[in-house]
Amino acid sequence: MTDRIPLKRALISVSDKTxxxxxxxxxxxxxxxxxxxxxxxxxxxxxxxxxxxxxDVTGFPEMMDGRVKTLHPAVHGGLLALRxxxxxxxxxxxxxxxxxxxLVVNLYPFEETVAKGASYExxxxxxxxxxxxxxxxxxxNHAFVTVVVDVQDYAAxxxxLDANDDTTRYAxxxxxAQIAYARTAAYDAAVSNWMAGAIGEDMPRRRAFAGTLxxxxxxxxxxxxxxxxxxxGSDRPGVATARQWQxxxxxxxxxxxxxxxxxxxxxFDPAAGPAVAIIKHANPCGVARGASAIEAYRRAYDCDRTSAFGGIVALNTALDADTARAITEIFTEVVIAPEASDEAREIFAAKKNLRLLTTGGLPDAGAAGLAFRQVAGGFLVQGRDNGRILRSDLKVVTQRQPSEAELNDLLFAWTVAKHVKSNAIVYARDLATVGIGAGQMSRVDSTRIGKxxxxxxxxxxxxxxxxxxxSSVASDAFFPFADGVEALAAxxxxxxIQPGGSMRDAEVIAAADRLGLxxxxxGQRHFRH
Structure with a gap:
């Protein structure tokens, strides 16, 4: 094998002409x-x-709308021959x-075509x-052939060639070659996953995932x-698509x-008002709605000021100057919002270590998608938890009916509980969390921690x-025993608000009635492990 190979002949066929x-x-x-x-x-x-x-090389014209042009021994022999x-x-x-x-090839824009919502054909x-x-x-045949699949590698x-007298080194x-194989793997993954969705195959026999560094x-x-x-490669607004300002x-x-x-x-729909979430170690330590972004932030912060230190702050509306000033009163790692005003960015500029991200929009929380997690010897795949509950979905099971304010708080707490690690307990009052218990082996322990x-x-x-x-309380899963409800009353x-479905629902409901809850x-669960 020769280390350095001169380039005498190149085949170039690209969709992206950049x-x-x-x-x-x-x-x-x-x-x-x-x-x-x-x-x-x-x-x-x-x-x-x-x-x-x-x-001219193959002796055959392009045919069948360009489907057949390079699939020929004159091309593949020139690529595969061992010199x-x-x-x-x-x-x-x-x-x-x-x-x-x-060989310089970038592929037909399949991923972009799918992203545009094009027809199956x-x-x-x-x-x-x-x-x-x-x-x-x-x-x-990388022992003898150089392959380029990404525009960004032209300069490389x-x-x-400049460094090696118009030759390329084996390394x-x-x-x-590794970059090229990863590209075709990602391409095939995109095609197979798209087709699985197109034909309604939720869990195909083989599943591949791909990404670009x-x-x-x-x-x-x-x-x-x-x-x-x-x-x-998706355009779903979020940290992957955000602009980092500083x-x-x-x-x-x-x-x-x-x-x-x-x-x-x-x-939380911004049309219904601002909402702010403060996160620490992937769990919320405070979430609130408010008449303004700064009010929502203050109320979220007042749920757990200790945990909020060094946390992540997310807004569902634009970051304004007043809210920016309030956030800078304590150490914060990252702030993410759909937009940020010029004045807000200027205020943050004084905090050089504070990261500010803007996304241009909010992800659709109800959108379908896949989530996966590695385990030894494989990985688990499931649909995103895009479940949502409306008032009409609720079933009152106790003698006492919840008030209008309690219903609002129950639905708010339920929405937050979906994003809290199990076992999750979320106390809320006036559309703000006032206590959160997360990630405990016992639901009663989560209840007590929140208190x-x-x-x-x-x-x-x-x-x-x-x-x-x-307060009003959400539990991400049912109460297996009455002791959880008793702890909430205490x-x-x-x-x-809870899914129901326990073998002891009757005992749990009886306890709630006895305690005046x-x-x-x-009918829906929100485990988050």
């Missing part, structure tokens, strides 16, 4: 012969470059097959066949763990927590009773 002419000119200036197809050849000729059509094999080179000579040293037509076949061939190829070709991270959850942030690079934990915060706050936190905050605020007095709660069932 940077094409400059790159092709640079190759031609180095004496590289250019082969091309269809629109790419036309673009190069119009730029004054000498190009040979692949049809150090006498047998391969003799066969190439015998059949008039010229070698191809550089249009999506099928944008599945590339010849491109992936050539890419795989060139990548397999030219730099490699460089290896790297390019957006950011190399210093480390993962802990310093000894390598990590990176990959984007899946601050240090986001860490692994920042990204995870910021996503949790923004997904939660997106549950204790409310007592701590009452002391901070100079109040003489726990914030949970008079915390001062007056109304409860109103209770409603949703």
């Amino acid at each position: 940077g094409l002419i400059d790159f092709a000119r640079a190759l031609s200036a180095r004496g590289v012969e250019l082969l091309s197809t269809g629109g790419t050849a036309k673009t190069l000729r119009e730029a004054g470059l000498t190009v040979r059509d692949v049809a 150090d094999s006498e047998e391969h080179m003799a066969a190439a000579t015998s059949h008039g097959i010229g070698m191809i040293d550089l 249009d999506c099928i037509e944008n599945i590339d066949i010849g491109g992936p076949a050539m890419i795989r061939a060139a990548s397999k 190829v030219l730099a490699e 460089f070709r290896q790297r390019q 957006a950011q190399g991270l210093r480390y993962g959850e802990n310093p000894h763990q390598a990590a990176g942030f990959y984007k899946d 601050g240090k690079e986001l860490s692994y934990n920042n990204i995870n927590d910021t996503d949790a915060a923004f997904e939660l706050v997106a549950e 204790r936190k409310s007592e701590d905050m009452a002391e901070v605020l100079g109040l003489d009773q726990a914030l949970t007095i008079g 915390a001062g709660a007056k109304a409860v 109103a209770m409603v069932f949703t």
Whole structure:
């Protein structure tokens, strides 16, 4: 195997013409012969470059609306032939097959076509066949062939040629082959996942996921763990599509927590007023609605000021100057919002370590999608938890009916509980959380933790009773025993929302009646592990 391979002949066939002419000119200036197809050849000729059509090489014209043009031994033989094999080179000579040293291909824009909501037929037509076949061939033969599938690698190829007397090194070709295989894998994943959805196959026999590296991270959850942030190509507003205005690079934990915060706050329609969520370690420590963004922030902050320190703040409306000033009163890691005013950005500019992200919109909390998690030997796949409950879905199961204010708080608390780690208990009053218990092995423990936190905050605020007095409470899953409801009553709660469905529902309902609580069932669970 030869380490350095000169580039004498290149085949270029691209959908994305960005940077094409400059790159092709640079190759031609180095004496590289250019082969091309269809629109790419036309673009190069119009730029004054000498190009040979692949049809001249194969002896066959492009046909069947361009579906057949590069699937030919004259192309694949030139990509796959081992230059150090006498047998391969003799066969190439015998059949008039010229070698191809550089393949430059980017694929039909299938992902973009799907994202535009194109018809099934249009999506099928944008599945590339010849491109992936050539890419795989060139990548397999990277001992002799350089392959380029991304526009951003044009400069790297030219730099490699400049540094190595118009040759490419084996290590460089290896790297390019890995990039190419990852591209075809991602492409095939996009096609297979789209088709599964198109035909209603929720859980296909094989499932593949792919992403493009957006950011190399210093480390993962802990310093000894390598990590990176990959984007899946969707345009769903969130941390992956956000613009970062200032601050240090986001860490692994920042990204995870910021996503949790923004997904939660997106549950609240901005048309109904501002909402703010403060997140710590992927759990909310305060969520509230308000007449203004600053009121919502203050009320969310007053749920658990201790945990809010060093947290993530998410807004469902634009960040204004007053709210920005309030947020800077304590140390905050990240703020994410659909927009931010010029004055708000100026206020944050004084806090150089504070990251500010804007997304241009909110994700649709009710949209379908997939969530997956790795386990030993495989991964779990499920639909996103996009479940929502309306008033009409609620079933009152106790003698006491909840008041209008309690119903509002119950639905608010239920929405927040969806984003709290199980076992989740959320106390709310006047559309603000006043106590949250998360991630406990026992639902009763979560109930008690939420109460204790409310007592701590009452002391901070100079109040003489726990914030949970008079509150409404959401439980993400049913109460298996009456003791959970008894603990809520002891915390001062007056109304409860829960899925129902326990074998002991009758005992739980009887306890609620005995304690004077109103209770409603949703028939829907929100486990979040």
